[in-house]
Amino acid sequence: MNPEVETKLKWRKNAVAEPEDTHWAVFAKLINSSWNGTWVFLILIITTLPTACLPHKKLTVGAAALLLEDVAKSSYKQSDLNVIREGMPAYLLLMDGMVEAWPTNKRLLIAAAQGYSSYAAAFVEDLDENYARTLYGKATDYALRSLIERGFKNPRQKSFDKFSQDLKDFGKKDVPYLFWAAACWGNWIGLNLSSMEAMAELPRVELMMRRALELDEGFYYGGPHLFMGIWYASRPKIAGGNLDLAQDHFQKAIELGQGKFLMASVYYAKYYARRIFDEDLFKSTLQKVLETPPDIMPELTLLNTVAHQKAQNMLDHMEEYF
Numbered sequence: 001m002n003p004e005v006e007t008k009l010k011w012r013k014n015a016v017a018e019p020e021d022t023h024w025a026v027f028a029k030l031i032n033s034s035w036n037g038t039w040v041f042l043i044l045i046i047t048t049l050p051t052a053c054l055p056h057k058k059l060t061v062g063a064a065a066l067l068l069e070d071v072a073k074s075s076y077k078q079s080d081l082n083v084i085r086e087g088m089p090a091y092l093l094l095m096d097g098m099v100e101a102w103p104t105n106k107r108l109l110i111a112a113a114q115g116y117s118s119y120a121a122a123f124v125e126d127l128d129e130n131y132a133r134t135l136y137g138k139a140t141d142y143a144l145r146s147l148i149e150r151g152f153k154n155p156r157q158k159s160f161d162k163f164s165q166d167l168k169d170f171g172k173k174d175v176p177y178l179f180w181a182a183a184c185w186g187n188w189i190g191l192n193l194s195s196m197e198a199m200a201e202l203p204r205v206e207l208m209m210r211r212a213l214e215l216d217e218g219f220y221y222g223g224p225h226l227f228m229g230i231w232y233a234s235r236p237k238i239a240g241g242n243l244d245l246a247q248d249h250f251q252k253a254i255e256l257g258q259g260k261f262l263m264a265s266v267y268y269a270k271y272y273a274r275r276i277f278d279e280d281l282f283k284s285t286l287q288k289v290l291e292t293p294p295d296i297m298p299e300l301t302l303l304n305t306v307a308h309q310k311a312q313n314m315l316d317h318m319e320e321y322f
Contacts, residue, residue, distance in 0.1 A: 076299040081122075081309065084302065088119045099142065106149040110180055113143035117184045122306050126313075129191055136188035143181035150177055156201065163204055167211045175216045179223055182208035186227070206231065221300075222256030225249045226264050233271040246272055260297040262289045262307035270314065279322045286311040 078084060095112040102108055120135035144155050152166060170178055186205045192198035209231070213224035229249035235241035250268040257264050265285050273282035289311040294304035314321075 075302065077295070077301045079294055079301050079305045081305060085123050088115070088123070091115060092119065103145075104149055106146045106177070109142045109146035109149065110177055113139045113141075113146065113184050114180055115139075116142065117180075117187060121187065125191075133188065133191040136184060136191060139184040140181075140188045143177075143184040146177050147181050150174060155181075155204070160203065164207055167207055170211060170215070172215045175212050175219050178208050178212040178215075179219055179227075182212065183223075183227060186231075217252070218256045221261035222253035222264065225253035225256065226267060229253060230267055230271050233275050243272070243276060246275075259292070260304075261300060262292060262294070262304045262311075265289050266307045266310050266314070269311075274321050277322060279318070282321070283315065283318065286315050290315075 075084070092112075092115055095108070095115050099105070099108050099112050116135045116139035120132040120139070124135060125132040147155055151169070155163065158166070167178075182205050185201070186209075189198045189202055189205065209224055209227050212219065213228060217224055226249070229246045231246075232240075232242045232249065233246035250264065250272055253261075253264045254268065259265075266289060269282045269285040269289075273279075273285060289307055292304070294308055295301045296304070
């Protein structure tokens, strides 16, 4: 490859943000008609360039990523969920086009996985499980492809022993990929509990998240602990459930997030307080969420606004739980 072209292909370090920085990002303001026109234009350029123009495709993807980076910085602080809800489909379509243009780019793959999973969790799952199942399935596919690009071959097909052994090759720098792949995969399985094939994959998800927890327990505001809290609380004792361990993990996640990552408290109420039928804990936990300003940490405003919405909805339906 021409050295000049190769240099151009080396984007600015954050041209495609690191996985831990892309969750819920890059979709604010897309509802505006002029922005929508920009996304359509970018999608058409990215997906219609001929294969022979691969270097040009990568340059175009790089330019699009730089544009999205600025949108991402503002979207973290966005509190208007209607803007996000309406803009997400355009963002996801753009990510699909970027991945199609550069299918081996692991950062694009994990960013697309997070986008689909986030959209499903925030706006779809409570209303349409079938559609959420489709979204989580696509997120899982992208996330596992990102692991394959990092050298973790055949994550679904390899033997369980080989799967377990190969996980030991991952280091701290791989935690974002491990975490989001396990989260996406676990969400998809959670909506396919009637499938024996899907259920058979659960031990792989658990191993991946345990490895992420071992390498960096504080990643994404204690995300590995939050996942394990849900894991232990949502399973019957005969299947490995353990409410004491669940509580420990939830409380550790809340501690690591300094009480500012409000989704941790929402899930603590949903999966732990409800499971032990503690109405007072359920109510007090969710009320504390509502009393905490969503922008207590500016970069969490979007997620915390979603947490407020979920907390209020759960309180409004308390009589159905207790």
